[in-house]
Amino acid sequence: MGVVKLIIIVLLVWTGFWLLKKFKKPADRLDQKSSINKMLACSVCKVHFPENEAIIQNNKVYCSKEHLE
Ligand SMILES: [Zn+2]
DSSP states (O other), X not given: OHHHHHHHHHHHHHHHHHHHHHXXXXXXXXXXXXXXXXXXXXXXXXXXXXGGGOEEETTEEESSHHHHO
8 A cells, every 4th residue: 555655646746747847838938038038130140149139220130240330
């Protein structure tokens, strides 16, 4: 009986962790999308970088001052 109980407890704990992981991940992704700036692509080198680091001129996006010139 003791071993069966132990296995059931382990399974329940494992399932609990699995469910936590499963339900946590999509929420984290949503948080990242809303809190972290959206990514933009440089018109020169096509590198993706956060919007707050972008240099925008004439409706074009640049990753650095070097690519602006
Ligand atoms: Zn660039």
